[in-house]
Amino acid sequence: MSDRGALQRLATVPLLQRLASRGKPPLRLLGVARDHVIGSKARGEQLLAGRFFVGGEAVALDDLDWAAIDPSTSLGAELHGFSWLRDVAAAATRERGAALAEGLVGRWLVAHGSKVDPAWAPGLWGERLLFWLAFAPYILSRRDADYRSALLNTMARGARHLAAEADNAPPGLARITAWAGLTAACLLLSSGTSRLAKAEGGLSRALASAQFDDGGLMSRSPAEQARLVDRLGLLRAAYAAARQDFPQGFEDSGAAALAALHGVTMGDGTLSSWQGGNEGSRAALAALVEGCGFRARPLRQPRGWGYHRLSALGTILVIDAAPPPPRKLARIGSASTLAIELSDGQQKLVVNCGGPGDLTGTLPEGLAPALRTTAAHSTLTLADTNSTAILPDGSLGRGAEDVSVSRTEDNDASRLESAHDGYVRGFGLVHQRALSLGNDGKEVRGLDRLTPRGRRKIREDVPFAVRFHLAPGVEAVPTADGLGALIRSPGAPPWNFRCRGAQLDLEESVVVDGQGALRSTLQLVLVGEVSHLGAEIGWQFRRSS
Structure with a gap:
């Protein structure tokens, strides 16, 4: 890739000269935020070789046409956000990495620097500023005055844009990112220090409106939770670079966010799969935890975040x-209320099917919506109906609204009882799930009850299914009586499964892995019928040794 030639051509582009805003006092950086999260060396080498991959999509970087990259797609959003600078830095020296990064940044300035377009979405600008400021040595190493001035002035214009538009970003992570990027720019750009108080106030409001007081995001997405920790970690580094104290409120938000993230991490170091996301990358999550600057223990008893964690001697059970x-x-x-995931050491045993997350376009058409259904999660489904309706436009409708939780610990086990009303309106039945994890980590007991509530009563018996989707590579051999199975896996001792109150079937299933790819697996399905009087289904996983 002829990056140096491209840069020479860029230096003669009149647009960059206009972006440089000559005649105004020169802008400068007051410091460089040091990113302590190590990127992917393998991905960085792919970038240096001229290929950019997101899930199953790829784009060639030679003569990349930024105007043709739609920032609303998963690939486009990641390109325009410039988080990949972290991977370049992991794979290359500053000199080699800058040859690639400055060429791409320069072409971005030509395509988008002079006009407000979709690439100026507040969330994208916030992310872009966080990573441009953290990797300034890779994008500001040239002595070309027009390029340097054009980049710094465009960053300043992006910050001014955020000061006016950050609150117009969608509520949640995008709005938090917008205000975090502005705050970092106010700290490190010489033109922005007067707006710091406004930026800090905006970020505080964005966090309060999107983060539960237990640290979890209200989107309840583990993948977004990881990005929240990352955004706050980058901002923490910006405060350090500016030699200013990180506000205690932001420190508390970051530590609580990390605790919530730990709470949905399984024994193999990947995430449990919730809300259309998948397990992600073990290496990326480990690098984030190590480098974000926050420290926290796993959140075990959440409030709003909702993912309860039971653990004992290497066995981890997470329930929504x-x-x-x-x-x-x-x-x-997703309609996942009362679903579980289970791991033994580094071996996942029971999972949810997951989804593509941000890696859109990686699955067969029409499959992604099916992965959001109750049946795609390890919980009870009544009459093949979702516990919360999924509407034709993809949004969630009515369903599980009242969810109760009770938790106790004693010398023998950790116990949790929960119930939801998602089936009351249609069937007059409440789903209750009681779980216990023995303190030796060898036994998980479960009891699913369907109990009557309200005036509505079903006239005929209705079928139910309690599903346990097994992790890829986990085998199940049914017992002769049809009430149990031997669970074998490559990374853990065998487990025995038994059930009562239902018949056990073994069916095919699928799981979306951390790269957004589909993998075949199996599921244990407990089937039966329930009358208006209710039903009770007991089950047990027990380690053989």
Whole structure:
């Protein structure tokens, strides 16, 4: 890739000269935020080789046409956000990395620097500023005065744009990112220090409106939770570079966010799969936890975040014990209430099917909506109906709204009882799930009850299914009586599964992995019928050794 030639051509472009805003006092950086999160060396080497990959999509970087890259797509958003600078830095020296990064930044300035267009979305500008400021040595190493001035002045214009538009970003992570980027710019750009108080106030409001007091995002998305920790970690670095104290409120938000993220991390170091997301990258999550600057223990008993964590001697059980997220805060919420994931050491055993997350276009057409259904999660489904309706436009409708939780600990086990009303309106039945994890980590007991509530009563028996989607590579061999199975996996001792109150079937299933790809697996399905009087289904996972 002829980046040096491209830069020479850029230096003669009149537009860059106009972007340089000659005649005004020169802008300068007051410091460089040091990013302590190590990027992916493998991905950085791909970038240096001229290829940019997101999920199953790819784009060639040679003569990249920024105007043709739609920032509303998953690939476009990641390109325009410039978070990939972290991967370049992990794979290359400053000199080699700058040859690539400055060429791409220069072409971005030519395509988007002089006009407000979709690439100026507040969330994207916030992300762009966070990463441009953190990797300034890679994008500001040249002595070309027009290029340097054009970049710094465009950053300043982006900051002014955010000062006016940040609150117009969608509520949640996008708005938080917009205000975080502005705050970083106010700290580190010589033109922005007067707006710092406004930026800090805007970020405080954005966090308060999108983050539960237990640290979890109201979107209830683990993937977004990881990005929240990352955004606040980058902002923390900006304060350090500016030699200013990180406000205690932001420190508390970051530590609480990390605790909530730890709470949905399984024994293998990947995320449990909720709200249309997947397990993500183990290496990326480990790098984030190590480098973000925050320290926290896993959140075990959440309030709004809703993901309860039971753990004992390497066995981890996570349950979604809360309603789905509000429509305005969740682009792809799921009907997963009372679903579980289970791991033994580094081996996942029971999972949810997951989804593509931001890696849109990686799955067969029409499959992504199916992965948001109750049946795609390890919980009970009644009459093949979602516990919360998924409307034709993809948004969530009525369903599980009242979710109760009770938790106790004693010398023998950790116990949790929860219930939701998602089936009351249609069937007059409440789903209750009781779980216990023995303190030796060897036994998980579950009891699913359907109990009558309200005036509505079903006239005929209705079928139910309690599903346990197994992780890829986990095998299940049914017992002769049809009430149990031997669970074998490559990374853990065998587990025995038993059930009562239902018949056990073994069916095919699918799981979306951390790269957004589909993998075949199996599921245990407990099937039966329930009358208006209710039903009770007991089950047990027990480690053989």
